[in-house]
Amino acid sequence: xxxxxxIVVIGAGVVGTAIxxxxxxxxLKVALLEARPDFGDESSKGNSALMTSGIEIAPxxxxxxxxxxxxxxxxxxxxxxxxxxxxxGALTLAWSDEQCAxxxxxxxxxRALGHQDFYRLESAExxxxxPNFGPGIRMALWAPEEGxxxxxxxxxxxxxxAVTNGVEFRHSWPVQSVDRLQNGWALHSxxxxxxxxxxxxxxxxxxxxxxxxxxxxNDFEMRPRRxxxxxxxxxxRAIHDVIAMPTPTPKGRGILxxxxxxxxxxxxxxxxxxxxxxxxxTTVDGIKLLKEAMATMVPGLTAIPVNTAYAxxxxxxxxxxxxxxPRFDHDWLTVAGIRSTGFSGALGIAEHVIGxxxxxxxxxxxxxxxxxxxxxxxxxxxxxxxxNGERSGADPAYAEMLxxxxxxxxxxxxxxxxxxxxxxxxxxxKRRTRAMFGRCQGFYCGARVQAMFDERSKP
Amino acid sequence: xxxxxxxxxVLIVGAGPAGLAxxxxxxxxxxxxxxxxxxxxxxxxxxxxxHHPGFGLEYARWPYSGPAFAKKMLGQLxxxxxxxxxxxxxxxxxxxxxxxxxxxxxxxxxxxxxxVIVATGIREANRGNRxxxxxxxxxxxLTTGLLQQLVHRNVSLPSYLRRLVVVGTExxxxxxxxxxxxxxxxxxxxxxxxxxxxxxxxxGWLARALGINIHLRxxxxxxxxxxxxxxxxxxxxxxxxxxxACDGVLFSAGWIPETVALANGPxxxxxxxxxxxxxxxxxxxxxxxxxxxxxxxxxETSGFAALEGKRAGAMAAMAVAGKxxxxxxxxxxxMAQSRVPQHWDHSLPEPLELSDRWRPARFRDAYERQx
Ligand SMILES: Cc1cc2nc3c(=O)[nH]c(=O)nc-3n(C[C@H](O)[C@H](O)[C@H](O)COP(=O)(O)OP(=O)(O)OC[C@H]3O[C@@H](n4cnc5c(N)ncnc54)[C@H](O)[C@@H]3O)c2cc1C
Ligand SMILES: Cc1cc2nc3c(=O)[nH]c(=O)nc-3n(C[C@H](O)[C@H](O)[C@H](O)COP(=O)(O)OP(=O)(O)OC[C@H]3O[C@@H](n4cnc5c(N)ncnc54)[C@H](O)[C@@H]3O)c2cc1C
Numbered sequence: 001x002x003x004x005x006x007i008v009v010i011g012a013g014v015v016g017t018a019i020x021x022x023x024x025x026x027x028l029k030v031a032l033l034e035a036r037p038d039f040g041d042e043s044s045k046g047n048s049a050l051m052t053s054g055i056e057i058a059p060x061x062x063x064x065x066x067x068x069x070x071x072x073x074x075x076x077x078x079x080x081x082x083x084x085x086x087x088x089g090a091l092t093l094a095w096s097d098e099q100c101a102x103x104x105x106x107x108x109x110x111r112a113l114g115h116q117d118f119y120r121l122e123s124a125e126x127x128x129x130x131p132n133f134g135p136g137i138r139m140a141l142w143a144p145e146e147g148x149x150x151x152x153x154x155x156x157x158x159x160x161x162a163v164t165n166g167v168e169f170r171h172s173w174p175v176q177s178v179d180r181l182q183n184g185w186a187l188h189s190x191x192x193x194x195x196x197x198x199x200x201x202x203x204x205x206x207x208x209x210x211x212x213x214x215x216x217x218n219d220f221e222m223r224p225r226r227x228x229x230x231x232x233x234x235x236x237r238a239i240h241d242v243i244a245m246p247t248p249t250p251k252g253r254g255i256l257x258x259x260x261x262x263x264x265x266x267x268x269x270x271x272x273x274x275x276x277x278x279x280x281x282t283t284v285d286g287i288k289l290l291k292e293a294m295a296t297m298v299p300g301l302t303a304i305p306v307n308t309a310y311a312x313x314x315x316x317x318x319x320x321x322x323x324x325x326p327r328f329d330h331d332w333l334t335v336a337g338i339r340s341t342g343f344s345g346a347l348g349i350a351e352h353v354i355g356x357x358x359x360x361x362x363x364x365x366x367x368x369x370x371x372x373x374x375x376x377x378x379x380x381x382x383x384x385x386x387x388n389g390e391r392s393g394a395d396p397a398y399a400e401m402l403x404x405x406x407x408x409x410x411x412x413x414x415x416x417x418x419x420x421x422x423x424x425x426x427x428x429x430k431r432r433t434r435a436m437f438g439r440c441q442g443f444y445c446g447a448r449v450q451a452m453f454d455e456r457s458k459p
Numbered sequence: 460x461x462x463x464x465x466x467x468x469v470l471i472v473g474a475g476p477a478g479l480a481x482x483x484x485x486x487x488x489x490x491x492x493x494x495x496x497x498x499x500x501x502x503x504x505x506x507x508x509x510h511h512p513g514f515g516l517e518y519a520r521w522p523y524s525g526p527a528f529a530k531k532m533l534g535q536l537x538x539x540x541x542x543x544x545x546x547x548x549x550x551x552x553x554x555x556x557x558x559x560x561x562x563x564x565x566x567x568x569x570x571x572x573x574x575v576i577v578a579t580g581i582r583e584a585n586r587g588n589r590x591x592x593x594x595x596x597x598x599x600x601l602t603t604g605l606l607q608q609l610v611h612r613n614v615s616l617p618s619y620l621r622r623l624v625v626v627g628t629e630x631x632x633x634x635x636x637x638x639x640x641x642x643x644x645x646x647x648x649x650x651x652x653x654x655x656x657x658x659x660x661x662x663g664w665l666a667r668a669l670g671i672n673i674h675l676r677x678x679x680x681x682x683x684x685x686x687x688x689x690x691x692x693x694x695x696x697x698x699x700x701x702x703x704a705c706d707g708v709l710f711s712a713g714w715i716p717e718t719v720a721l722a723n724g725p726x727x728x729x730x731x732x733x734x735x736x737x738x739x740x741x742x743x744x745x746x747x748x749x750x751x752x753x754x755x756x757x758x759e760t761s762g763f764a765a766l767e768g769k770r771a772g773a774m775a776a777m778a779v780a781g782k783x784x785x786x787x788x789x790x791x792x793x794m795a796q797s798r799v800p801q802h803w804d805h806s807l808p809e810p811l812e813l814s815d816r817w818r819p820a821r822f823r824d825a826y827e828r829q830x
Contacts, residue, residue: 230590235722280686282592305715308587310595385550389567396563400546401498405719407550427597439719441585447608448500454614 005031008197010175010211012039015338016203017158018346022354024165026364031195032167035174037424040155043205046312049151051085052344055110055143061321067341070348081157082374083150084261090146090243095136099247103141117145132239134299146243150261152431153375160421161373178214184331201333206277206315208336215332220317224277227269228286228311233439236265236304244297255293261379267294282309307439314339326356378434381407403445405438417456426453467494470558470572472549475504476761477752477768478578479532484772486539490779496547503529504580506761508607511637517762549720556747574747574775578768581753584713593682599689599707603635610642620706622647624692626679627711628656635711648672648703650679650694682708714757729801732756738787738802741771746786749775755799
């Protein structure tokens with residue numbers, strides 16, 4: 001089967017879905033192709049979900065500009081999409097003389113850029129506001145605007161919005177080879193489907209180099225970097241409710257301890273260069289590092305039960321900045337190397353991409369009317385319970401709880417299964433609802449959730 | 460939240476052996492207006508999913524199968540005015556007692572019963588709770604409870620799942636072996652941290668006769684495979700590690716009382732047992748709230764849980780009738796932590812009419828034996 005599009009976006013990570021959503025605002029025929037059965041199943045699934053304003057990024061980079069825009073757009077657009085965000089603030093901590101010196105310098109640097117909402121805190125103030133930190137902290141930088149958001153619902157909202165407004169989303173569609181046409185490209189899948197596009201946007205994240213090579217480009221190399229995490233039970237939030245991280249080193253930001261939008265606390269990520277980009281296993285050594293970081297920074301957390309451990313893979317390249325490379329004479333646009341800020345930067349990246357394309361490549365107008373889209377707010381069980389209580393009069397399925405740890409009702413799981421972008425796997429259902437993501441990890445609800453999923457999948 | 464409608468006199472949370480036994484005892488004592496709520500879709504508690512014999516011995520003097528024991532417990536409530544509301548979840552308990560619940564019957568509501576009995580049971584520690592490193596496939600990493608529920612509910616297991624490694628050597632680990640066999644899955648190895656099998660030694664012989672390798676003094680180091688499936692587990696014994704090829708891993712035991720609805724309220728929880736602190740009348744630290752069954756600690760048999768529920772029912776009936784105070788006595792002698800009960804109140808009468816069947820000595824002994 002062959003179909004024709006103006007633009008094809010390869011890769012439905014947070015970046016590709018954001019681009020597809022912005023493209024859906026124009027009179028263009030757009031397809032979003034994804035190799036995996038669901039969106040957001042690669043780099044975009046295992047991150048810290050910090051919504052960062054970008055202050056820590058080198059100001060002469062494209063990343064700095066796009067993350068700032070991404071953050072601003074998120075604040076503006078997330079509420080209408082139903083996406084929760086909490087400005088919990090971030091603390092960068094120093095224990096040694098050397099670290100203090102680095103933070104002093106960083107403080108001057110960031111202030112000089114014009115960021116006023118950025119503070120230098122002395123030890124006494126830190127301990128009076130956050131008494132649970134371990135001993136020895138000498139100073140900290142305080143960035144109160146830094147936030148946390150929902151890592152799964154965010155790309156879900158983007159893809160749902162894109163699809164609702166005319167983009168064709170094809171999952172399980174790995175681009176395996178490409179042919180140059182007079183105008184544009186023909187893309188071939190493993191099972192011999194063909195899609196033709198006048199412009200291809202390569203947003204294939206962790207595998208961007210492989211897709212680039214199909215078209216004959218090799219401007220960068222992937223340097224996948226793994227990050228492991230521990231997820232602590234919700235009891236942890238009574239002890240720790242702020243983003244806390246050590247003074248950065250040339251190697252990176254270090255292991256942070258942060259609340260999640262769901263009310264847990266995460267400890268991570270490690271930063272390990274790995275050979276196999278698919279090796280998202282947690283390791284004995286990684287977990288040891290995380291436990292040590294926890295014991296140093298917030299010792300009280302070591303008594304809190306662990307719910308689970310996971311790892312993510314950063315789509316880093318041999319460059320530190322984003323690799324956004326227009327090749328419009330070849331009808332190809334590369335959007336890669338979105339290493340460690342893509343969750344925050346996605347909307348800024350999408351806006352930048354539209355700016356490159358419209359009107360220079362496609363001289364088109366915005367659509368007259370759009371259909372609004374919103375996703376369920378999965379952040380706090382208490383909000384959900386209130387809402388479920390209210391609508392249970394009309395539909396009792398919202399009052400029948402299925403996942404007891406996260407308080408997810410039968411009605412909510414049923415709704416997720418009936419989505420215009422339905423889950424293709426049990427993991428996809430988990431991410432859309434949070435069922436089985438709690439402390440029991442499916443001991444109580446796993447069988448019933450699987451049964452509901454199987455029921456839907458029956459021919 | 461809706462205001463209280465039709466407050467029951469006694470609210471029992473959990474329709475497992477402990478909750479059902481408490482209800483039967485309350486009915487026998489003539490307390491009317493007892494409501495059991497349970498968040499699952501049908502009553503009976505955990506035994507419902509477990510089809511081999513060995514349930515209810517201490518309570519009913521017969522080793523029923525799990526579902527048969529659940530049926531027997533429910534049968535006791537026939538012709539009594541006890542009501543059961545399924546799909547109703549307890550969310551929190553405050554002093555009062557005031558219970559926040561949600562369910563199709565009540566919506567999101569507050570109930571203010573005179574007496575509450577918490578019998579919410581226990582679960583097993585999963586792979587995440589134990590922080591076992593390695594790959595994280597979507598399927599193939601189980602607990603006994605999850606496997607038994609999948610089999611009971613006829614949910615199809617991954618077709619490649621033929622060889623299973625079971626972590627743990629307690630009774631429940633052998634329960635897992637039986638269920639796996641029933642589902643056509645071969646258990647290839649059993650891994651235990653202790654010197655010897657924690658269940659009956661006969662269970663160990665039986666397992667070996669079935670061709671299961673038992674690795675004692677061993678620990679699971681990591682899980683190998685892909686993002687789709689398990690391929691092996693790495694096991695360490697005396698600093699030597701080896702890989703055991705398998706398609707799935709089942710974590711058994713590692714008991715954690717189900718206190719999600721209690722965690723943010725005023726009820727005192729024991730640091731060691733992780734269950735509510737009770738006295739021998741099963742009274743918790745919230746006046747009017749009793750607790751019984753495996754929510755008190757890991758783990759006792761279903762028959763024992765039922766006996767405890769019966770005791771809580773009897774004591775609650777006395778509290779309803781004003782024969783004993785509904786709160787813990789202040790001068791209660793504090794017993795060593797991590798034993799159940801954590802308090803012994805010498806001013807309380809032992810309900811005589813039940814003592815022969817309760818075998819209080821064994822009961823009290825079992826209480827104090829817990830570590
Ligand atoms: C440990 C860690 C912590 C992080 N923390 C943060 C944070 O706190 N804040 C923040 O803003 N960012 C954070 N990030 C960064 C953020 O997660 C990434 O920048 C972002 O997910 C990159 O998204 P992407 O869409 O570019 O890539 P991906 O998510 O990898 O998406 C690419 C998609 O393309 C698909 N694909 C690949 N090849 C093909 C093909 N041939 N055909 C079709 N489809 C294909 C893939 O299946 C995938 O779905 C973190 C990342 C990691 C790993
Ligand atoms: C896998 C497994 C195998 C076992 N095998 C045996 C065996 O062979 N023989 C034996 O004697 N014992 C066995 N046991 C132990 C036995 O199941 C328990 O002793 C018994 O079920 C404990 O009864 P209970 O009433 O305390 O709790 P449960 O049976 O766990 O019942 C608790 C009930 O409370 C409900 N509930 C929990 N929280 C809430 C809430 N917040 N709101 C509303 N309802 C709630 C649950 O839905 C459940 O129905 C096994 C246990 C397991 C896990």
